[in-house]
Amino acid sequence: MSRHMTGATGAIRIVRATARDSARLTAMVRRSRAYEGHYAAMVAGYRVGAVYIDTHPVHLAVDDDDTLLGFYSLVLSPPELDLMFVADAAQGRGIGRRLVGHMLDEARAAGLDTVRVVSHPPAEGFYRSVGAERVGTSPAIPGSVPWERPELVFRLHGEA
Numbered sequence: 001m002s003r004h005m006t007g008a009t010g011a012i013r014i015v016r017a018t019a020r021d022s023a024r025l026t027a028m029v030r031r032s033r034a035y036e037g038h039y040a041a042m043v044a045g046y047r048v049g050a051v052y053i054d055t056h057p058v059h060l061a062v063d064d065d066d067t068l069l070g071f072y073s074l075v076l077s078p079p080e081l082d083l084m085f086v087a088d089a090a091q092g093r094g095i096g097r098r099l100v101g102h103m104l105d106e107a108r109a110a111g112l113d114t115v116r117v118v119s120h121p122p123a124e125g126f127y128r129s130v131g132a133e134r135v136g137t138s139p140a141i142p143g144s145v146p147w148e149r150p151e152l153v154f155r156l157h158g159e160a
Contacts, residue, residue: 012069012095014102017058019050024068025058025085033088034120048073048083056082057106061095070095072103079107080116081154084123100130108156115154124150 017025025048029035035043052058057076061069070086081103086096107115118138119127128134132152140146 012061012063012098014059014061014098017053017060017071019053021058021060021068021071022048022050022053025053025060025071028068028071028085028087029083031088032085034085034122058083059099059102059106061086061090061099069093070099072099074103074106074115076110076112078116079112079114080118084117096126097130100127104131104154104156107154113155113157115156117152117154119150119152121147121149124152127152 026046029043029046029048032043048058052073056073058071058073060071063069068087069090071083072081072085073083074080075082081100084096084099084103086099103115117127117132124134127150132154134150135153136151138149138151140148
């Protein structure tokens with residue numbers, strides 16, 4: 001399924017990722033300004049691999065030139081928004097909101113009632129602004145994530 005929206009430079013499509021997208025998704029994660037400073041260690045060796053893309057619904061936001069503007073990954077069991085990134089240069093254009101809307105449509109279509117998000121701490125406000133509710137805190141993981149993270153949930157039942 002593809003969803004179109006018009007951006008400042010033309011149409012933006014949301015499309016399913018393929019294994020060929022692995023390198024550009026990995027580059028977006030590793031270069032994200034959201035993970036500078038003490039957060040850098042979390043993504044330093046991170047890789048969005050072809051097997052991951054083939055296993056989970058991963059969707060891209062791309063423009064007319066196929067420039068990657070953002071992406072998300074939805075794990076179906078247990079239901080979780082595992083990855084969500086918007087290119088630094090595309091921030092503030094509504095792409096994150098469109099990706100979340102698409103993810104929620106996909107989750108409903110898969111019969112899910114909720115989708116969990118363990119948020120990057122600075123992104124909590126964004127998730128709350130698009131309907132997620134904070135339900136707790138995910139503890140630090142020694143050796144990989146040395147800080148607690150907000151845990152949120154999107155509740156899908158009763159929504160159109």
